[in-house]
Amino acid sequence: MVDAFSPISIKRMELGNRFMRSATHDTSADESGAVTDKSISIYRSLGEGDIGLIVSGYAFVSAHGQAFQGQYGAHTDEMLPSLRRMVEAAHSGGGKIALQTVHAGRAGINAPYLKDKGITSLAPSKIKGSRFPHREMTTDEIEAIIKDFGSAAERAREAGFDAVQLHGAHGYLMSQSLSPLTNKRTDIWGGSPENRRRFHIEVVREVRRRVGHDFPLLIKLGIMDDAPGGTTLSEGIDTAREMIAVGVDAIEVSFGIGGDFMQRIVGKEATPDNESPWFRERAAVLRAAVSAPVMVVGGIRSFEMAQTILDAGEADIISMCRPFIREPKIIKRWLVGDRRPARCITCGQCHNLLVGRQDVLDSYCWQEFHSRGIP
Numbered sequence: 001m002v003d004a005f006s007p008i009s010i011k012r013m014e015l016g017n018r019f020m021r022s023a024t025h026d027t028s029a030d031e032s033g034a035v036t037d038k039s040i041s042i043y044r045s046l047g048e049g050d051i052g053l054i055v056s057g058y059a060f061v062s063a064h065g066q067a068f069q070g071q072y073g074a075h076t077d078e079m080l081p082s083l084r085r086m087v088e089a090a091h092s093g094g095g096k097i098a099l100q101t102v103h104a105g106r107a108g109i110n111a112p113y114l115k116d117k118g119i120t121s122l123a124p125s126k127i128k129g130s131r132f133p134h135r136e137m138t139t140d141e142i143e144a145i146i147k148d149f150g151s152a153a154e155r156a157r158e159a160g161f162d163a164v165q166l167h168g169a170h171g172y173l174m175s176q177s178l179s180p181l182t183n184k185r186t187d188i189w190g191g192s193p194e195n196r197r198r199f200h201i202e203v204v205r206e207v208r209r210r211v212g213h214d215f216p217l218l219i220k221l222g223i224m225d226d227a228p229g230g231t232t233l234s235e236g237i238d239t240a241r242e243m244i245a246v247g248v249d250a251i252e253v254s255f256g257i258g259g260d261f262m263q264r265i266v267g268k269e270a271t272p273d274n275e276s277p278w279f280r281e282r283a284a285v286l287r288a289a290v291s292a293p294v295m296v297v298g299g300i301r302s303f304e305m306a307q308t309i310l311d312a313g314e315a316d317i318i319s320m321c322r323p324f325i326r327e328p329k330i331i332k333r334w335l336v337g338d339r340r341p342a343r344c345i346t347c348g349q350c351h352n353l354l355v356g357r358q359d360v361l362d363s364y365c366w367q368e369f370h371s372r373g374i375p
């Protein structure tokens with residue numbers, strides 16, 4: 001039995017309980033990638049919510065690695081005051097916060113937006129038929145992006161973040177590098193599983209070089225692809241082991257290439273009665289294979305489910321995203337004894353956040369909230 005409200009430490013970071021707010025892009029950053037007053041109110045509210053660990057919305061490490069407008073930037077020293085404001089907001093209520101860092105690779109959804117800025121998306125290989133304009137990275141560019149991950153992590157530490165989480169999932173650059181479906185390179189960065197995970201290993205080494213050995217480093221890992229010919233679970237476990245060997249302290253289990261993200265989150269409305277966590281089995285296999293803490297995310301909506309997963313030893317930390325959009329203080333509510341499930345009904349309409357439609361989100365969530373009579 002592991003009490004969901006028992007503490008856990010990851011290196012020097014002591015978490016008050018086993019709940020985590022999974023990284024959530026909220027479109028609130030300004031044109032430069034800096035936080036706005038709206039971002040601050042989001043992080044202040046989360047910080048007051050007794051969440052073990054808050055992971056920020058993904059922050060781009062290089063200008064050509066931006067995925068969406070309104071995304072936080074960690075790509076230049078000019079972002080330091082913005083990053084500090086985010087930390088202060090989360091810490092003001094007693095929360096712990098990790099910065100999630102990302103390079104979108106070819107998945108710069110705002111390709112026209114990047115093009116307007118004179119930027120072309122980069123990827124391990126040029127993929128024919130991709131809806132995103134991009135070109136293959138040169139080896140110099142690969143090495144430069146590895147350094148960018150290091151610089152962003154150093155900024156995070158300097159700004160006072162409690163940890164960094166690398167975004168190694170959901171089809172962004174790290175996923176693209178790992179998968180044989182999107183990495184067709186014939187040099188040392190592609191081909192065998194060892195070569196395809198070289199980018200991950202070098203990123204972790206560079207981050208460690210820049211932040212030292214004590215600073216907690218996490219990865220959200222696409223543990224396998226959900227498309228024919230993609231990475232398998234057993235390859236994902238090998239990657240996870242390598243990540244730990246070179247300096248990663250904890251792994252959040254998610255998906256890599258395929259299993260389209262939007263399809264996963266849109267139109268899969270659920271109620272507490274049909275709660276079905278996405279990656280419980282994959283997390284359990286990983287947890288049995290490694291000694292570092294494992295987080296599991298996707299579709300978890302009730303305290304009972306969270307406690308069941310912890311009791312079964314399938315994960316060490318329960319991570320959720322959408323329940324916190326609807327209810328930033330859900331953990332505080334559970335902590336004081338109101339154990340009703342998340343008010344989030346997994347309608348997926350919060351994908352509108354991803355396309356900058358906060359107005360749609362507000363009205364949709366609000367109507368659902370009342371029409372179902374959820375208190």
Ligand SMILES: Cc1cc2nc3c(=O)[nH]c(=O)nc-3n(C[C@H](O)[C@H](O)[C@H](O)COP(=O)(O)O)c2cc1C
Pocket residue numbers: 022023024025026056057058100167170220254265297298299300319320321322323350351353354
């Ligand atoms: C609006 C929105 C924004 C998201 N932003 C991020 C992000 O910045 N980084 C990330 O790794 N995942 C992101 N995700 C994915 C979530 O962290 C999470 O993995 C997924 O939604 C499944 O968890 P859930 O069922 O608890 O929502 C986002 C999801 C949504 C709905």
